[in-house]
Amino acid sequence: MSMDDVMSKLKAVNEKYRMFHAMTDDTSAGDADFLFSAKDNLTSKDMETCAGSRILEGYHPVFDATSISKLRDAGGKLVGKTNMDEFGFGTFSTNSGFEIPRNPYALDRACGGSSGGSACAASVIEDHISLGVSTGGSICCPASFCGVYGIAPTYGRVSRYGLIDYGNSLDKIGVLSQKATDLKKYMELIAGKDDRDPTSMVQPDFDTSYTKMRSVAIPKEGIEGLSKEVEAAFNNAVEQLKGMGVDVEYVDMPSLRFAMPAYYVLATSEASTNLARYVGMRYGHQDGDRTQKFDDFFTEVRTKYFGDEAKRRILLGTYARMAGFGGRHYAKAREVRQVVINDYKKVLADHDAVLAPTMPFTAPKFDDISKMSALDSYKADYLTVPANIAGTPHLSVPCGYDSEGMPVGMQFVADHWNEKVLFSVAEDWEKQFDLKRPEVSI
Amino acid sequence: MKIGLECHVQLPTKSKMFCSCPTEECEFPNTHVCPTCLGMPGSRPVLNKQVLVYGIMIAKMLNCEVNDTTWFARKTYFYPDMSKSVQITQYDNPIGERGVYYLDGKKPIRITRIHIEEDPGKTKRTADLTSLVDYNRSGIPLAEIVTEPDIATPAEARQFLTQMIGDIRHLLDIPDDLEWEVKCDCNISVGTERVEIKNVSGLKNAEKALHSEMVRQIAMIKAKKKIVRETRRYDPERDVTVSMRVKEFEDQYGYIDEPDLGIYHIKELADSIRIAESPQNMILRMTSQYSLDPKMAKQLVNTSVDLAILFEDVAKEFGTADAIKWVGGPISANWRAMEDRGVNDLSKLKGFIKDFADGKITDTQCAIEIKSFMTGQDAAAAKEESAGLETLINGFLDENPKIVTDYQKNDKAANQVIGYVMRQTGGKYSSAEVVEAAKKLIESRI
Numbered sequence: 001m002s003m004d005d006v007m008s009k010l011k012a013v014n015e016k017y018r019m020f021h022a023m024t025d026d027t028s029a030g031d032a033d034f035l036f037s038a039k040d041n042l043t044s045k046d047m048e049t050c051a052g053s054r055i056l057e058g059y060h061p062v063f064d065a066t067s068i069s070k071l072r073d074a075g076g077k078l079v080g081k082t083n084m085d086e087f088g089f090g091t092f093s094t095n096s097g098f099e100i101p102r103n104p105y106a107l108d109r110a111c112g113g114s115s116g117g118s119a120c121a122a123s124v125i126e127d128h129i130s131l132g133v134s135t136g137g138s139i140c141c142p143a144s145f146c147g148v149y150g151i152a153p154t155y156g157r158v159s160r161y162g163l164i165d166y167g168n169s170l171d172k173i174g175v176l177s178q179k180a181t182d183l184k185k186y187m188e189l190i191a192g193k194d195d196r197d198p199t200s201m202v203q204p205d206f207d208t209s210y211t212k213m214r215s216v217a218i219p220k221e222g223i224e225g226l227s228k229e230v231e232a233a234f235n236n237a238v239e240q241l242k243g244m245g246v247d248v249e250y251v252d253m254p255s256l257r258f259a260m261p262a263y264y265v266l267a268t269s270e271a272s273t274n275l276a277r278y279v280g281m282r283y284g285h286q287d288g289d290r291t292q293k294f295d296d297f298f299t300e301v302r303t304k305y306f307g308d309e310a311k312r313r314i315l316l317g318t319y320a321r322m323a324g325f326g327g328r329h330y331a332k333a334r335e336v337r338q339v340v341i342n343d344y345k346k347v348l349a350d351h352d353a354v355l356a357p358t359m360p361f362t363a364p365k366f367d368d369i370s371k372m373s374a375l376d377s378y379k380a381d382y383l384t385v386p387a388n389i390a391g392t393p394h395l396s397v398p399c400g401y402d403s404e405g406m407p408v409g410m411q412f413v414a415d416h417w418n419e420k421v422l423f424s425v426a427e428d429w430e431k432q433f434d435l436k437r438p439e440v441s442i
Numbered sequence: 443m444k445i446g447l448e449c450h451v452q453l454p455t456k457s458k459m460f461c462s463c464p465t466e467e468c469e470f471p472n473t474h475v476c477p478t479c480l481g482m483p484g485s486r487p488v489l490n491k492q493v494l495v496y497g498i499m500i501a502k503m504l505n506c507e508v509n510d511t512t513w514f515a516r517k518t519y520f521y522p523d524m525s526k527s528v529q530i531t532q533y534d535n536p537i538g539e540r541g542v543y544y545l546d547g548k549k550p551i552r553i554t555r556i557h558i559e560e561d562p563g564k565t566k567r568t569a570d571l572t573s574l575v576d577y578n579r580s581g582i583p584l585a586e587i588v589t590e591p592d593i594a595t596p597a598e599a600r601q602f603l604t605q606m607i608g609d610i611r612h613l614l615d616i617p618d619d620l621e622w623e624v625k626c627d628c629n630i631s632v633g634t635e636r637v638e639i640k641n642v643s644g645l646k647n648a649e650k651a652l653h654s655e656m657v658r659q660i661a662m663i664k665a666k667k668k669i670v671r672e673t674r675r676y677d678p679e680r681d682v683t684v685s686m687r688v689k690e691f692e693d694q695y696g697y698i699d700e701p702d703l704g705i706y707h708i709k710e711l712a713d714s715i716r717i718a719e720s721p722q723n724m725i726l727r728m729t730s731q732y733s734l735d736p737k738m739a740k741q742l743v744n745t746s747v748d749l750a751i752l753f754e755d756v757a758k759e760f761g762t763a764d765a766i767k768w769v770g771g772p773i774s775a776n777w778r779a780m781e782d783r784g785v786n787d788l789s790k791l792k793g794f795i796k797d798f799a800d801g802k803i804t805d806t807q808c809a810i811e812i813k814s815f816m817t818g819q820d821a822a823a824a825k826e827e828s829a830g831l832e833t834l835i836n837g838f839l840d841e842n843p844k845i846v847t848d849y850q851k852n853d854k855a856a857n858q859v860i861g862y863v864m865r866q867t868g869g870k871y872s873s874a875e876v877v878e879a880a881k882k883l884i885e886s887r888i
Contacts, residue, residue, distance in 0.1 A: 043484040056483065063477055065484060162484040169701035198488055198703060269698050273518045276527030277481050281575075294522050294573075321518075321696030330698055 001126045003029035010079060010125075012442045016107070018099040019120040020080035022047040033075030036186075037121045038068055038131040040081040041088060041164040042173070051164040052084040052114075054097035055305035056284040065162020066197070067131055067173050067190040074189045082117025086307045087275065088135050088166040090114050091377045092369050093142070095309040100366075104146055104438035105406055109363040112142030115176065119146035122176040124440050129177045129186050135166045136263050137358075137384025139174045140396035144358035144409025147398045147438070149426055150176040151183045154416050155391030156203050158187075159194030165274040167267040168199075170388055178437070180397065180426035184208050187419065204417050213352045213425035215247035216412065221256040222356030222383055233400030233408040234357045241355075244428060249351065255336070255343040259386040262336035264378065265320050265329045266389070272317025275310065278302065312374060341390045348415040353425065356383050358396040358409035387413040395422040397429050401436060444591035444636075445599050445652060446554075448627040450584045451607070452561070453496040454614050459560045459583035460487030460530065471566075471576035479581035481525030486702045489514075493583045494537070496614060497558045498712045500585050501538025503613050503720055504553045504606075509535050510709040514700040522575050523563040531559035531586075533697040537708070543589075545602050547726040552590035559584055591629065591636075596652035599628065603645045609720040612747060628652050632659035635669045639683055642676050651676035655683045724750060732762045738770050745777050752788055759792070760799045768795050772809050775874030776816035783818055790815055805882070813875075828879070831863070831871055835883050838862050846887045856880045 007029050014020045021040045024047075029035060038044065041051035043061035050056040068078060085095040093116025094100050101120040103109035111120045115132030119142030122130045132139040134152035143150025151174045158173040165171060175186045191206045218238070226234070242248055280286045280301030288300040306314070320329040347354055360383060369377070387394040392413050399410040414421050458465055461478035468474050477485035494512075501508050515533035541553030561584050563577035587606070593599045607624055616622055626648045628639040637659070642651045655674065662669050674683040719727070721743045728739040728750065742750040749769065757765035773791060780786075791812060798808040806828070814824040838859060839845060848855035859880040860873060871879075 049483075051483070059483070061477075061482065061484060063484070161486060164483040167701075168486075196488060197486055199701075202704075269696075270701055273516045273528050273696075273698060276518050276520065277483070277525070279520065279522075279527060281522060282480060282525070283482065290572075295520055298520055318696060321698055323694050323696075 003032065003035055003127075006035060006125060006127070007079070009442050013124060013440070014080070016442065017102045017104065017120050017124055019082050019101045019111075019117040019124070021050060021052070021083045021098050021117070023080035024078070026077075026079075029077060032077035034077070034127070034129070035079050035125070036071055036076045036129050036131065037080045037082050037118065037125075038065070038078060039084055039115050039118050039133050041084065041133055041166070042068055042081075042131060043162040043164065044068055044078060044081060047078070047081050049081060049164070050097065050284075051088075052086040052096045052098065053278075053306065053310065054285070055278045055280075055301070056164075057097075057305070058285070059283045061162070063162060066159035066194050068162065070190050071131070071186070080121070082115070082121055082130060084117055085114035085138075086310050087164070087271065088114040088133060088138055088171075089271070089307075089309045089313050091137075091141060091380050092364070093117065094366065094369055095307055097305075097307055103363045103406075104440070105363070106365075106404070108367070109365050109406065110145065110369055112145030112359070112363060114138040114142075115150075116142045116145075118176050119143050119148055119150065122146070122148045122150075122178060123438060129175055129182050131190070132174055132176050133163060133166075134172050134174060134384075134388060135170045135267060136388045137381045139172075139176060140358045140384050140394060140409065140411050141381065143176050143396040144398075144407065144411075145363035147401075147407030147409075147436070148176050148178050149180045149183055149395070149397055149430075150174065151187060151395040151419070151422060151426075152388070152393065153187060153191065153419050154203070154393045156199045157191050157206070157393070157417070157419070159192070159197040159200040161194055161196040165270070167270040168274070169270060170263075170267055170391075172388075172391075178435070180423075180430035183395065183426060184423040187423075206419070208420050208423055210427075211352075211421045211424050213246055213412075213421055213428070215249065215351045216241065216353045216355040217249050217251045217347045217351040218355050219251055219253035219256060219347075221253055222354070225360050225382070226357055227361040229402035230357050230359070230361055230408050233402065234410055237399035237410055238355075240432065241429075244432065246425075248355075251347055253343050253347060253354070253386075255339045256382075256386045258336050259340050259389050260378070260382050262333040262340070263381075263385045263389045264316065265333035266337065268313045268317030269320045269330050269333075270317070272314045272321065275306075275314055278306070280305075309374070337389050340386055341392075344387075344390050344392055344413065345415070352421050353412040353414045354387075355410060355412055358383060358411040362402045362404075362406035362408055384411065387411070392416055393419045393422055395426055397426050398433065398435060399429075405436070407436075443594065443630070443632050443656065445593035445596070446591035446629040447587075447589045447593065447599060447603070447648075448629070449587045449589075449603065449606070450625045451500075451587070451610055452622065453493055453558070453583040453585055454616055455490055455492045455496070455583055457490055458581035459490050459493050459558075460581055463581065465582050468578050471574070471578060474578045475580065479525065480577055481527075481580075487530060487700070489703055489706075490583065493558055494706060494708060494711065495715065496583075497537040497556065497585055498708065498715050499613055499717050500587070500610060501541065501556050502712075502715065502717045503609060504538065504541040504543050504556060504587065506538030506541030506553055506556055508538050508708065508712040511535060511705050511707050512537050513705045514703050515697045516700050517695045517697055519695055521562065522573065523565045523577075523580070525563065525577055525580050529560060529562065530700050530703075532557035534699070543602075543606060544722070545598065545605065547722065551592045551602055554588040554590055556585055556587045559586060591631070596649045596656060599652055600645050600649035603648060605722055607645065609722050612721050613717060628655075630655050630659070631669075632656055633663050633669055635671050637669065637671065637683075638673045639676050640673050640686065647676060647678055650678065650681060651683060654681050658683060721747060728754070732757060732765070734766070738766070742770065742774060745774060746781070748788075749774060749777050752791070756792065756795055760795055764795055764799060767805075768798075768808070768812065771874060771878040772812045773816070775872040775878070776813055780816040785816065785818075809878070827871075831876070831879050832883060834863055834866060835859055835876075835880055839883060839887065846884055849884050850888060853881070856884060859884070
């Protein structure tokens with residue numbers, strides 16, 4: 001399909017899958033070299049940017065995120081901003097203040113989250129790449145549920161200038177695509193130092209030369225609590241990997257169990273300070289009663305336009321930072337982060353990557369999600385959170401399908417700055433894996 | 443009574459602390475702003491390194507220990523002028539800690555810490571009781587200096603602030619004519635409970651606010667009422683402090699480290715920074731080094747550090763006596779006049795002193811040359827004026843010969859001459875000039 005064909009069908013595709021919050025009105029690709037979409041927490045000059053939150057409704061940023069401007073400079077055309085959990089707060093993109101993206105393999109199921117719209121676009125639209133953002137697993141989770149490849153690079157590899165913050169010490173911008181080869185190609189475009197984001201300035205050169213993956217370690221903690229079908233697909237994939245000449249060893253990584261509580265302390269503490277700026281004064285909704293005192297006005301706007309999950313995380317984070325708790329929770333969580341990093345470093349000294357399924361189950365139905373408690377959905381991230389808290393690069397590949405045809409993903413975690421080994425194994429995997437694309441009838 | 447101060451001073455950088463917006467004053471509101479200082483989603487801070495340099499300089503001046511590593515923290519609170527509802531400041535590992543600063547060279551005031559932080563914007567009330575916010579100041583770099591409660595009285599607080607601010611202005615090379623706002627949070631406890639008076643502008647108001655709060659607390663104690671720990675505000679119009687809210691403790695701001703900025707290793711930078719001697723220390727050193735009357739040392743340094751440096755140069759080249767006679771005398775007296783004329787050729791002045799030291803000119807000639815060079819008066823007029831002064835003094839001494847004998851016991855007797863001349867001429871001559879001439883003429887009669 002040509003790019004113009006894709007453009008002409010974009011509206012209809014979106015009607016069906018609801019991946020875009022804002023999208024272009026253009027029906028032709030013009031002189032673009034490629035089409036891309038971006039998660040709606042990346043600022044774009046030409047499209048409303050809301051980060052999935054109604055509090056930002058109507059906000060048109062005055063600047064492009066570095067990752068978006070770099071793709072535009074390389075000849076890319078931004079076609080849409082993708083639906084997501086509000087500010088990234090979720091595992092299924094159901095915490096969106098706007099539309100909820102539908103799974104390309106079954107419309108009554110979720111795309112995963114929080115970059116659900118990005119994974120959906122990458123899965124449904126031909127020759128498409130989408131920018132996602134991961135804080136605790138928000139790239140690999142939806143990549144797994146939507147049957148695409150997705151990479152979250154090392155923390156600091158891609159400039160976060162123009163990223164609407166969730167947890168600044170955790171947020172990473174990455175790429176999702178049907179093709180493993182695209183991950184490297186487009187990561188090369190968006191990676192690199194940017195003096196507008198000091199945390200991007202310490203990275204070494206982005207070496208993407210082919211480096212065959214020789215060995216992986218599978219942590220016992222990473223294969224607990226899996227659904228039967230995920231377990232079966234994963235075991236099958238591990239056999240395939242062995243056939244590709246990859247050594248597989250089962251190891252203990254006890255610290256992985258503590259990553260989850262530490263993650264929620266760090267992420268919500270940072271998030272609660274990041275969300276403090278949304279008070280209805282400078283952007284987004286400003287329609288509170290202005291005759292009130294300023295703090296009552298702020299409360300009115302925030303109460304009206306933040307979703308339940310945003311409110312929950314503000315409360316959790318504020319509690320964690322509060323007098324008497326700050327030292328106990330936040331400092332402790334940072335210590336745990338270091339322990340997790342040390343655990344990865346130890347295992348990665350002898351192995352090229354740590355491997356486990358990406359998610360413990362396949363994409364759930366919306367009906368089932370509505371029955372889950374907040375804690376249930378937090379727990380679903382236990383496989384993706386450790387690499388995110390460690391800031392280590394991780395990449396999810398589709399590795400099988402369950403009995404209902406829903407994709408299963410597995411996730412490789414490499415050492416800091418060692419993305420090249422992930423690109424290499426994904427490309428090798430792609431050559432022998434039978435990818436089943438969803439049926440897209442428009 | 444215990445008084446401790448938290449003093450905010452602006453650091454004189456050209457651009458703001460975390461963005462490249464200019465710091466200069468601006469006529470129109472919300473002009474010197476960008477996504478970063480407006481706190482727009484997706485923007486982030488990039489540290490202006492000069493802020494660290496100035497912070498380290500002040501830390502050194504206050505004899506603080508400069509931390510090897512320093513970093514920033516987020517202080518979260520809701521106020522319309524705070525664009526991010528988060529202020530980037532320092533909490534753990536501020537730039538400097540545990541310093542001491544000597545009041546008048548004698549009384550130690552312990553410095554708890556000095557940290558750097560960004561200024562919020564400004565809220566302005568309009569006539570119809572709505573408020574407008576101007577973010578031009580948002581992100582201007584500030585240093586906050588926190589003292590231990592070592593200050594004994596409101597007057598001493600003012601003295602401390604005057605001296606310290608003078609030293610910091612000199613250190614950071616802030617022009618004398620530049621308006622430079624200093625804001626203080628003043629903590630005072632007459633009994634056991636501490637009250638904070640927030641955001642007092644200016645040194646005079648700091649003293650007045652503390653005084654008025656002291657009077658209030660004493661009255662409370664006398665009436666056996668309980669003083670509550672709270673934050674108050676000073677109303678300069680009515681000269682009273684007004685309760686704002688029950689005091690927030692620092693940890694209620696829920697500080698976390700600022701994750702967008704890293705850890706700064708500043709040991710090397712700090713080692714490379716040498717700071718100039720503070721005016722206060724210069725006064726102390728000159729007093730002892732040249733056995734100077736402390737008043738003269740103070741007068742020289744406070745008139746201008748350049749004048750004090752000239753004194754030292756002359757003392758080195760021609761001896762302390764000539765430095766006191768000429769730099770402490772006519773040069774000091776005419777310094778402002780010379781500055782006003784934009785003259786700064788100090789080698790000329792040294793030349794006159796050299797001629798005098800070499801015996802080429804008499805002291806009267808030397809005084810006339812100096813004065814005419816510095817004030818731009820022609821030598822003849824200066825001579826005439828000087829002669830006029832001398833005639834006046836001689837006449838007075840003729841009528842009051844007792845002054846000469848009194849002077850031998852106590853040189854304060856010369857003050858009678860000064861008073862007389864001042865009354866007769868109404869400030870035509872500077873006091874330094876009159877003193878010099880009076881002493882010269884009295885001494886010639888002994």
